[in-house]
Amino acid sequence: MSTATKSYAAPSATAPLAPLTIERRTPTEADVEIEILYCGVCHSDLHQARNEWGNSVFPVVPGHEIVGRVTSVGSGVTRFKVGDMAAVGCMVDSCRTCPNCKQGLEQYCDNNMTQTYNDDDRKYGGRTYGGYSERIVVDENYTLKIPSNLEAAAVAPLLCAGITTYSPLRHWKVTKGQKVGIVGLGGLGHMGLKFAHAFGAKVVLFTTSPGKAEDAKRLGADEVVLSKDAEAMQKHARSFDFILDCVSADHDINAYINLLKVDGTLTLVGAPEKPLAIGAFGLLMGRRSFAGSGIGGIAETQEMLDFCGEHNIVSDIEMIDIHQINDAYDRLLKSDVKYRFVIDMASLKK
Amino acid sequence: MSTATKSYAAPSATAPLAPLTIERRTPTEADVEIEILYCGVCHSDLHQARNEWGNSVFPVVPGHEIVGRVTSVGSGVTRFKVGDMAAVGCMVDSCRTCPNCKQGLEQYCDNNMTQTYNDDDRKYGGRTYGGYSERIVVDENYTLKIPSNLEAAAVAPLLCAGITTYSPLRHWKVTKGQKVGIVGLGGLGHMGLKFAHAFGAKVVLFTTSPGKAEDAKRLGADEVVLSKDAEAMQKHARSFDFILDCVSADHDINAYINLLKVDGTLTLVGAPEKPLAIGAFGLLMGRRSFAGSGIGGIAETQEMLDFCGEHNIVSDIEMIDIHQINDAYDRLLKSDVKYRFVIDMASLKK
Numbered sequence: 001m002s003t004a005t006k007s008y009a010a011p012s013a014t015a016p017l018a019p020l021t022i023e024r025r026t027p028t029e030a031d032v033e034i035e036i037l038y039c040g041v042c043h044s045d046l047h048q049a050r051n052e053w054g055n056s057v058f059p060v061v062p063g064h065e066i067v068g069r070v071t072s073v074g075s076g077v078t079r080f081k082v083g084d085m086a087a088v089g090c091m092v093d094s095c096r097t098c099p100n101c102k103q104g105l106e107q108y109c110d111n112n113m114t115q116t117y118n119d120d121d122r123k124y125g126g127r128t129y130g131g132y133s134e135r136i137v138v139d140e141n142y143t144l145k146i147p148s149n150l151e152a153a154a155v156a157p158l159l160c161a162g163i164t165t166y167s168p169l170r171h172w173k174v175t176k177g178q179k180v181g182i183v184g185l186g187g188l189g190h191m192g193l194k195f196a197h198a199f200g201a202k203v204v205l206f207t208t209s210p211g212k213a214e215d216a217k218r219l220g221a222d223e224v225v226l227s228k229d230a231e232a233m234q235k236h237a238r239s240f241d242f243i244l245d246c247v248s249a250d251h252d253i254n255a256y257i258n259l260l261k262v263d264g265t266l267t268l269v270g271a272p273e274k275p276l277a278i279g280a281f282g283l284l285m286g287r288r289s290f291a292g293s294g295i296g297g298i299a300e301t302q303e304m305l306d307f308c309g310e311h312n313i314v315s316d317i318e319m320i321d322i323h324q325i326n327d328a329y330d331r332l333l334k335s336d337v338k339y340r341f342v343i344d345m346a347s348l349k350k
Numbered sequence: 351m352s353t354a355t356k357s358y359a360a361p362s363a364t365a366p367l368a369p370l371t372i373e374r375r376t377p378t379e380a381d382v383e384i385e386i387l388y389c390g391v392c393h394s395d396l397h398q399a400r401n402e403w404g405n406s407v408f409p410v411v412p413g414h415e416i417v418g419r420v421t422s423v424g425s426g427v428t429r430f431k432v433g434d435m436a437a438v439g440c441m442v443d444s445c446r447t448c449p450n451c452k453q454g455l456e457q458y459c460d461n462n463m464t465q466t467y468n469d470d471d472r473k474y475g476g477r478t479y480g481g482y483s484e485r486i487v488v489d490e491n492y493t494l495k496i497p498s499n500l501e502a503a504a505v506a507p508l509l510c511a512g513i514t515t516y517s518p519l520r521h522w523k524v525t526k527g528q529k530v531g532i533v534g535l536g537g538l539g540h541m542g543l544k545f546a547h548a549f550g551a552k553v554v555l556f557t558t559s560p561g562k563a564e565d566a567k568r569l570g571a572d573e574v575v576l577s578k579d580a581e582a583m584q585k586h587a588r589s590f591d592f593i594l595d596c597v598s599a600d601h602d603i604n605a606y607i608n609l610l611k612v613d614g615t616l617t618l619v620g621a622p623e624k625p626l627a628i629g630a631f632g633l634l635m636g637r638r639s640f641a642g643s644g645i646g647g648i649a650e651t652q653e654m655l656d657f658c659g660e661h662n663i664v665s666d667i668e669m670i671d672i673h674q675i676n677d678a679y680d681r682l683l684k685s686d687v688k689y690r691f692v693i694d695m696a697s698l699k700k
Contacts, residue, residue, distance in 0.1 A: 100612050108612040108636050110588060171637065238460060254625070262450050262458040265639070268630055275604070277625035280618055283642025286458050287521065289615070290640045292633025 001026035006348050007133035008322050009059035013051035016326040020059055022129050024137050032080045032143045033072035034088065039131035040065025040157040040315070041341035043187065043248055044271070046329045048118045052273060056118055063131025064090040064116040065159040065342075067152050077140045085152060087144040087305070088136060089159035090295050092116050093123060096141075104297040132322065134348055144302055147309025154314035157187060157340040158305060160295065161315060165192040165244060166304040167296035168267045169199060172242050176200030181236075181243035183227070183256060185212045185219075188246035188269055190316055190339040193220040196244070198311050204236065206256070215338070219316070227255065238286070240264055250274050257282040257290060265289040315340045321347035351376035356698050357483035358672050359409035363401035366676040370409055372479050374487050382430045382493045383422035384438065389481035390415025390507040390665070391691035393537065393598055394621070396679045398468045402623060406468055413481025414440040414466040415509040415692075417502050427490045435502060437494040437655070438486060439509035440645050442466050443473060446491075454647040456492075482672065484698055494652055497659025504664035507537060507690040508655060510645065511665060515542040515594060516654040517646035518617045519549060522592050526550030531586075531593035533577070533606060535562045535569075538596035538619055540666055540689035543570040546594070548661050554586065556606070565688070569666070577605065588636070590614055600624050607632040607640060615639040665690045671697035 002023035009020035027033045045062035047053050066088040070080050080086055091113040094101050098110035106113055114122050117130030130136075146155050165188055174180050180201040182192040189205070196203045197220030205221040207213075213224040225232050236259045243256050248270035256266050257278070265288070268276075278290060296304065308314065316339045320328050328341045352373035359370035377383045395412035397403050416438040420430050430436055441463040444451050448460035456463055464472050467480030480486075496505050515538055524530050530551040532542040539555070546553045547570025555571040557563075563574040575582050586609045593606050598620035606616055607628070615638070618626075628640055646654065658664065666689045670678050678691045 105612060168637075262455060268633060271630050271634060275627035275629045278628050278640070279625045280621050280642060283618060283640070284621060284644040285642070287518075287643050288641065290628070290633070291638065292630060292635075293637050294634040 003135070005134045007061045007129060008325060008348070009061045009129075009132070010049035011059050013056065013058070017049060017132070020061070022061060022133065024135055025124055027072050027074045027137050029074040029076040030139050030141070031074045031137050032070055032077055032086060032140045033135060033137045034066070034068040034086050034143070035071045035135050036066055036068040036131055036133060036345045038067045038153040038156040039063040039343045039345055040160065041325070041328055041332065041343065042160045043332060046332055047271075049329070057127060060118045061129035061132050062117055063133070064088070065156040065161070066116070066131035066136060067146060067156045067159075068136075071135065073140070079140055079145070080143065085146050085148070087146050087155065087159055088116060088131070088138050088142065089144065089163060089301055090116055092128060092138050092142050104299045106297050107295045132325070132343065134345070142298060144298070144305055146305055149309055149312070150314050153319060153342050153344070154317050155305070155308070156342050157191070157315035157317065158308055159301070161187045161191045161340060162308065163296040163301045163304050164188055164269050164294070165246070166195050166307070167300055168244060168269060168293035169195050170300070171293065172265055172267065174199050174201050174242055178202070178241040179204065179239055181206055181240050181256065181259065182221070183243060183245040184247040184270070185209070185216055185339070186246060186335055187315075187337075187340045190219050192244045192246055194313050196220065198313060204240075233259065238262075242267070244269060246270050248272055250276070253290065254279045254282050257288055260286060260288045262286045263288070265291055267291045267293050269293055317342045319344050323347065353485070355484050357411045357479060358675060358698070359411045359479075359482070360399035362408050363406065367399060367482070370411070372411060372483065374485055375474055377422050377424045377487050379424040379426040380489050380491070381424045381487050382420055382427055382436060382490045383485060383487045384416070384418040384436050384493070385421045385485050386416055386418040386481055386483060386695045388417045388503040388506040389413040389693045389695055390510065390667075391675070391678055391682065391693065392510045393682060396682055397621075399679070407477055410468045411479035411482050412467055413483070414438070415506040415511070416466070416481035416486060417496060417506045417509075418486070421485065423490070429490055429495070430493065435496050435498070437496050437505065437509055438466060438481070438488050438492065439494065439513060439651055440466055442478060442488050442492050454649045456647050457645045482675070482693065484695070492648060494648070494655055496655055499659055499662070500664050503669060503692050503694070504667050505655070505658070506692050507541070507665035507667065508658055509651070511537045511541045511690060512658065513646040513651045513654050514538055514619050514644070515596070516545050516657070517650055518594060518619060518643035519545050520650070521643065522615055522617065524549045524551050524592055528552070528591040529554065529589055531556055531590050531606065531609065532571070533593060533595040534597040534620070535559070535566055535689070536596060536685055537665075537687075537690045540569050542594045542596055544663050546570065548663060554590075583609065592617070594619060596620050598622055600626070603640065604629045604632050607638055610636060610638045612636045613638070615641055617641045617643050619643055667692045669694050673697065
């Protein structure tokens with residue numbers, strides 16, 4: 001049993017996104033059916049729509065920053081009822097039995113999480129389709145609650161950009177008294193700024209764009225450094241406890257590694273396609289670490305949303321209609337968005 | 351006041367090492383004068399003799415794995431007396447006032463440690479000259495004691511190869527119940543094997559040389575994996591708590607990063623000249639870290655030597671005369687040594 005559902009899909013790596021009708025399963029006992037109100041636009045949507053990671057199976061219905069209203073619940077669902085607001089992030093299932101799942105690190109499931117789109121559906125077969133659609137049906141264990149005081153559209157990007165930056169800042173214990181760098185002011189970086197500031201750190205934003213300084217300060221930066229200014233960079237040598245690198249393009253990581261204190265860590269959350277060239281000496285001469293981090297587990301995503309509710313944190317967004325998505329992708333490539341596109345999914349019904 | 355001292359030096363990046371008379375200062379109040387009995391041959395001796403790191407000022411007298419007998423002490427020296435055995439490692443001074451020095455991390459001194467050779471002498475001017483020489487004069491605070499039960503010649507390599515592997519295994523808390531990888535079976539790797547085994551871990555050695563399997567097991571490996579055997583590598587995917595990479599040549603780090611568990615760390619202690627190409631996904635998909643570590647502090651070096659005394663750990667060595675040093679360098683480049691050359695410095699007097 002399934003329900004015909006309007007969506008926007010990439011039919012191939014080279015064709016623009018266009019309307020497509022997909023099927024959603026009728027909710028099982030464990031499921032929540034959500035009418036999607038808003039869906040954020042993540043750079044990985046574009047990567048996968050264009051098969052830039054080489055793992056796309058078409059059609060691809062992107063979207064993993066999903067906020068909506070519950071329209072139906074299975075008989076076993078206890079945490080949601082019809083009419084509740086609900087959210088879905090980057091994953092809709094995982095094996096639930098491996099050590100990582102048991103620790104709440106479902107994103108690192110040894111048997112691979114089931115991603116919200118462009119993935120094999122481990123339980124129901126076929127492929128998963130994301131949030132550029134009218135509705136989605138998800139196991140309640142992979143469905144999040146959102147704080148009622150926040151603007152729903154601006155919550156959507158928290159489900160990926162938010163948790164992707166919140167989780168490493170928490171894991172590496174960023175706190176008051178520390179000096180923390182955020183590299184890049186885009187969808188991820190602007191959330192990194194907000195969280196690092198909220199956690200009490202002294203926050204320095206690194207950017208290649210002089211025009212972003214004022215905005216960065218509004219978003220939580222104590223200082224802004226132009227990464228192309230070698231002298232300005234040198235002033236910060238060996239001074240950072242932690243640096244969160246939010247850049248998805250190829251860039252010189254070594255320049256930032258040299259800004260870390262002894263035992264400091266630079267954590268990458270962007271996903272550059274090409275390998276990064278890392279000099280050994282920058283790591284050796286200070287026992288520094290270059291790490292990576294991917295989204296967060298379900299419990300931590302809920303913790304992040306609750307934290308945002310308490311501290312009134314949302315994403316800075318620009319709302320678009322679904323038929324503007326191809327233009328939005330082009331603008332995304334030019335970093336022409338402050339700081340996250342969110343699709344008003346009501347536009348899909350027009 | 352100074353003492354003419356026989357040494358072996360590289361006169362330039364392209365000439366072989368040859369005899370050279372250098373001057374050693376008369377011990378000051380704080381100094382210990384040591385007659386050098388044995389000096390280990392580290393790969394970094396060769397790098398610097400040939401200016402492969404671009405930082406050499408010639409002549410270079412290499413050698414930072416020094417064991418000898420105290421022949422004179424300054425009036426303020428309390429920990430050594432004439433006739434004691436003593437050792438000197440990779441550094442002979444540091445600023446002593448920065449936060450790292452104060453924490454016993456002199457090797458990461460914010461004002462740069464004074465290296466035992468090929469460095470500016472911060473206190474007495476001129477250049478530092480290393481252990482390929484008759485004697486050395488060193489501040490007692492940078493001089494180590496060696497356990498009397500160990501064979502002195504085989505202790506020498508502990509001063510660099512030993513501490514370089516001991517320190518990261520301790521810092522990343524390698525212990526019983528863990529699975530630990532050691533990459534490369536050379537001077538560093540063979541010490542890494544001994545320490546990881548002594549710390550109670552299950553130890554897997556990765557090597558490109560099938561002929562090294564038996565020796566690796568004798569040295570402490572529970573298992574040996576040929577790194578070119580993709581199938582054998584794949585069997586260990588996502589299973590290591592920690593990997594110590596002891597390879598100085600260019601090699602594929604990503605293959606090892608993929609063998610780490612979630613939150614695992616691969617630490618590099620070799621110093622490849624060229625930057626290493628690191629794929630973002632291997633780090634992101636498991637919150638893994640790629641780190642570096644350089645030698646250890648003075649207190650930790652003493653701790654390591656004491657640990658070796660208690661557990662009867664020394665380096666496996668091949669003794670050479672000083673006039674064989676150029677041949678030894680050639681053999682080092684072919685990994686033709688089990689596992690560390692140590693120079694019998696009595697040969698310098700012949």
